[in-house]
Amino acid sequence: MKNLNMIFAGFGGQGVLFAGKVAAYAGLIENKEISWLPSYGPEMRGGTANCSVCISDEPIGSPLVTTPNVLVAMNLPSLDKFINTVEPGGTVLIDSSLIDKKVERIDLSVHYVPASAIAEEKGLKGLANMILVGKLFHEVCAANGDFGFCTRETLDQAIQKCVPARKAEMLDFNRQAVELGAACGI
Amino acid sequence: MAIVFQKPHALTDAPLHYCPGCTHGIVHRLVAQALDELGVEGRTVGVASVGCSVMSYDYFACDMVEAPHGRAQAVATGIKRAKPQNVVFTYQGDGDLAAIGTAETVHAATRGENITVIFINNAIYGMTGGQMAPTSLPGQITQTTPYGRDTNTAGYPVRVCELLSTLDGVAFAQRVSVSDVKNVNIARKAIKKAFQNQLDGKGYSIVEVLSTCPTNWGLSPVEAVQWMNENMVPYYPLGVYKDIAEGVKTVK
Amino acid sequence: MKVLMKGNEALAEAAIRAGCHHFFGYPITPQTELAAYMAKRMPKVNGTYLQAESEIAAINMVLGASAAGIRAMTSSSSPGISLKSEGISYMAGSDLPALIINVQRGGPGLGGIQPSQSDYWQATKAGGHGDYQILVFAPSTVQEMVDLVSDAFDLADQYRIPSMILADGMLGQMMEPVELPEEGAKQPVEKTWAACGHENKREHNIINSLYLTPDKLESLVLERYERYEIIKKKEQRAEEYLTDDAELIVVAYGASARVARSAVNKLREQGQKVGLIRPITLWPFPVDTLKKAAAHTKQMLVVEMSMGQMVDDVKLSVDCKIPVSFYGRTGGMIPTPADVQAEIEKLLK
Numbered sequence: 087m088k089n090l091n092m093i094f095a096g097f098g099g100q101g102v103l104f105a106g107k108v109a110a111y112a113g114l115i116e117n118k119e120i121s122w123l124p125s126y127g128p129e130m131r132g133g134t135a136n137c138s139v140c141i142s143d144e145p146i147g148s149p150l151v152t153t154p155n156v157l158v159a160m161n162l163p164s165l166d167k168f169i170n171t172v173e174p175g176g177t178v179l180i181d182s183s184l185i186d187k188k189v190e191r192i193d194l195s196v197h198y199v200p201a202s203a204i205a206e207e208k209g210l211k212g213l214a215n216m217i218l219v220g221k222l223f224h225e226v227c228a229a230n231g232d233f234g235f236c237t238r239e240t241l242d243q244a245i246q247k248c249v250p251a252r253k254a255e256m257l258d259f260n261r262q263a264v265e266l267g268a269a270c271g272i
Numbered sequence: 273m274a275i276v277f278q279k280p281h282a283l284t285d286a287p288l289h290y291c292p293g294c295t296h297g298i299v300h301r302l303v304a305q306a307l308d309e310l311g312v313e314g315r316t317v318g319v320a321s322v323g324c325s326v327m328s329y330d331y332f333a334c335d336m337v338e339a340p341h342g343r344a345q346a347v348a349t350g351i352k353r354a355k356p357q358n359v360v361f362t363y364q365g366d367g368d369l370a371a372i373g374t375a376e377t378v379h380a381a382t383r384g385e386n387i388t389v390i391f392i393n394n395a396i397y398g399m400t401g402g403q404m405a406p407t408s409l410p411g412q413i414t415q416t417t418p419y420g421r422d423t424n425t426a427g428y429p430v431r432v433c434e435l436l437s438t439l440d441g442v443a444f445a446q447r448v449s450v451s452d453v454k455n456v457n458i459a460r461k462a463i464k465k466a467f468q469n470q471l472d473g474k475g476y477s478i479v480e481v482l483s484t485c486p487t488n489w490g491l492s493p494v495e496a497v498q499w500m501n502e503n504m505v506p507y508y509p510l511g512v513y514k515d516i517a518e519g520v521k522t523v524k
Numbered sequence: 525m526k527v528l529m530k531g532n533e534a535l536a537e538a539a540i541r542a543g544c545h546h547f548f549g550y551p552i553t554p555q556t557e558l559a560a561y562m563a564k565r566m567p568k569v570n571g572t573y574l575q576a577e578s579e580i581a582a583i584n585m586v587l588g589a590s591a592a593g594i595r596a597m598t599s600s601s602s603p604g605i606s607l608k609s610e611g612i613s614y615m616a617g618s619d620l621p622a623l624i625i626n627v628q629r630g631g632p633g634l635g636g637i638q639p640s641q642s643d644y645w646q647a648t649k650a651g652g653h654g655d656y657q658i659l660v661f662a663p664s665t666v667q668e669m670v671d672l673v674s675d676a677f678d679l680a681d682q683y684r685i686p687s688m689i690l691a692d693g694m695l696g697q698m699m700e701p702v703e704l705p706e707e708g709a710k711q712p713v714e715k716t717w718a719a720c721g722h723e724n725k726r727e728h729n730i731i732n733s734l735y736l737t738p739d740k741l742e743s744l745v746l747e748r749y750e751r752y753e754i755i756k757k758k759e760q761r762a763e764e765y766l767t768d769d770a771e772l773i774v775v776a777y778g779a780s781a782r783v784a785r786s787a788v789n790k791l792r793e794q795g796q797k798v799g800l801i802r803p804i805t806l807w808p809f810p811v812d813t814l815k816k817a818a819a820h821t822k823q824m825l826v827v828e829m830s831m832g833q834m835v836d837d838v839k840l841s842v843d844c845k846i847p848v849s850f851y852g853r854t855g856g857m858i859p860t861p862a863d864v865q866a867e868i869e870k871l872l873k
Contacts, residue, residue, distance in 0.1 A: 146782070
């Protein structure tokens with residue numbers, strides 16, 4: 087596979103760090119080299135948050151992703167901050183129910199997913215992040231062989247690893263959200 | 273021949289370096305006597321502090337640790353948490369306990385650390401040659417208050433027993449003096465009780481001992497005792513400030 | 525199977541598995557997860573987690589616990605390590621082992637909270653007052669953090685000297701897969717010098733750093749320096765990466781070594797002969813590895829997240845026989861592989 091350098095970014099509380107962790111865990115289960123690095127500090131308490139996730143067949147050098155080939159943006163400040171750093175040909179996933187701006191660059195594969203609206207409508211409030219993870223899997227692993235780093239089963243195992251035992255009731259909701267995202271043909 | 277009086281086992285044979293008339297020696301004896309009477313020298317770890325009593329690690333026969341200035345009660349906390357079966361005490365002066373070590377003192381007390389604190393209050397920094405202590409009295413002349421402690425600029429003395437007795441973690445706080453036989457006897461009982469409390473798992477116990485510093489007060493030993501009685505005792509009333517019979521710990 | 529863990533949490537778990545059941549801390553970013561993890565785990569192993577009133581109190585609690593003969597540790601981040609420096613000096617002067625973890629952030633002063641390596645001098649040269657050294661380990665992966673915690677405790681006990689793990693905010697915050705050592709595998713080390721009660725079976729033990737007689741103090745310092753010499757001979761550690769034929773060798777530790785490694789890989793793909801030496805012990809500094817490399821390479825580039833605090837040690841190690849340049853970012857800025865690559869390319873021209 088090609089090195090996958092991803093940034094998940096949004097507001098604190100949207101679950102961008104969790105989404106990145108699920109992707110990282112999926113890589114781990116597939117015996118890939120992986121790293122997950124969060125932004126930290128005051129932004130964790132309500133401002134913008136993001137994490138860098140690297141998945142590779144080789145040991146990871148710098149875990150800080152400065153030129154991502156995948157960007158998941160869940161709010162406008164994050165899209166504005168990172169869109170010009172994405173590698174040409176990179177994949178961009180946007181929560182279009184929160185961001186009404188369109189990306190001007192034409193060298194990217196951009197997917198507008200109304201994740202928050204879908205989550206709201208399907209009774210999965212707070213799981214827009216996982217809808218985007220489903221979509222990410224669909225675009226990166228299912229559709230694009232070069233970046234494929236995990237199977238659908240692995241992704242499911244990763245979700246099981248990441249949902250803490252005290253929130254076990256959330257497991258199925260997370261799965262439903264991923265399902266929706268993966269099926270979402272937008 | 274019957275032995276009617278002897279040095280406690282918990283004191284070594286090292287000659288004390290204290291000045292003539294200084295009451296550290298009496299308090300050392302009372303602490304050692306308590307360890308003897310309770311039979312705990314072998315499992316006791318003492319913590320020496322910085323000040324005149326810095327070398328008390330040579331005088332107490334139990335295992336000893338010398339702490340950085342002010343940190344004795346943090347060090348004691350570490351020892352006690354590492355080895356709860358040990359009997360742990362600190363021996364500190366007023367500068368160490370009530371100036372540089374105020375935070376460590378207040379927080380060891382409020383945590384209710386199950387340790388014994390012996391606090392020597394002689395209203396002056398002895399080892400460095402007689403500077404103002406946190407417990408120096410208003411108007412008291414010291415090297416650094418040559419015109420007398422001016423409460424407008426140097427503030428007021430700290431009353432440690434009163435301060436600490438407001439904290440829920442403190443099981444026992446008593447102020448004593450070693451001015452005469454009667455008071456030495458009261459001090460002896462208070463110190464033993466402060467150790468007994470630890471054995472009973474009651475929590476933080478402190479005995480504040482009003483002491484003399486003839487050298488830095490510029491007085492003869494006899495005058496020093498008189499000065500202490502006339503000046504310190506009124507400002508620092510003797511007595512039991514706190515005594516929670518059942519202790520402050522829910523787990524003993 | 526490997527588990528995914530944050531560096532801070534991995535350090536904590538590794539310490540518990542190394543037999544450390546006493547942690548004394550104080551909150552500070554970016555190491556706080558370590559303390560929080562300890563707060564959760566210690567009660568489960570009948571250990572002690574104590575949130576002290578200050579970093580100063582915390583290090584002195586470690587001093588006390590170590591004096592009593594058990595494995596104890598504290599962790600903090602740069603400004604907190606400054607406060608602990610007094611206690612570290614006392615521990616060095618009392619020959620007490622312990623583990624101190626510094627998850628570095630930018631300075632000086634309150635500085636920032638982003639990753640930095642600007643406490644190199646503090647760690648290796650001048651933490652507190654007096655003639656002394658401490659062991660300093662510089663992991664660059666979460667797995668290595670786990671492995672070095674155990675070694676840091678073992679060597680601290682062996683040489684009766686404080687150990688420090690010098691990490692940074694990036695390593696502390698990032699998650700990587702780790703394999704943890706088995707729990708309960710470590711046997712406690714017996715310490716006959718400890719102050720834990722003589723049980724009337726021996727002379728009283730005194731843990732102390734005060735010696736008012738100069739010749740006594742000098743002789744104790746000299747004895748300690750003999751131990752330091754043994755440590756310098758036996759405990760240097762460094763990793764060499766593609767250095768055999770390298771015309772330029774990058775020297776970097778910790779997080780910046782990861783960045784440098786990426787740059788080296790990129791340049792190798794283009795056929796450039798570059799390599800990397802990554803010091804794993806910062807004290808003792810891996811002089812031998814650098815000296816050997818200096819014999820066959822043409823120049824070195826030191827890369828740090830500081831203003832170049834390690835440069836002098838590299839220059840001294842190679843006896844100034846080859847040029848040593850520096851590239852770094854500071855204040856919480858992290859150099860990118862592209863930055864380092866550009867710097868190397870400039871030097872190779």
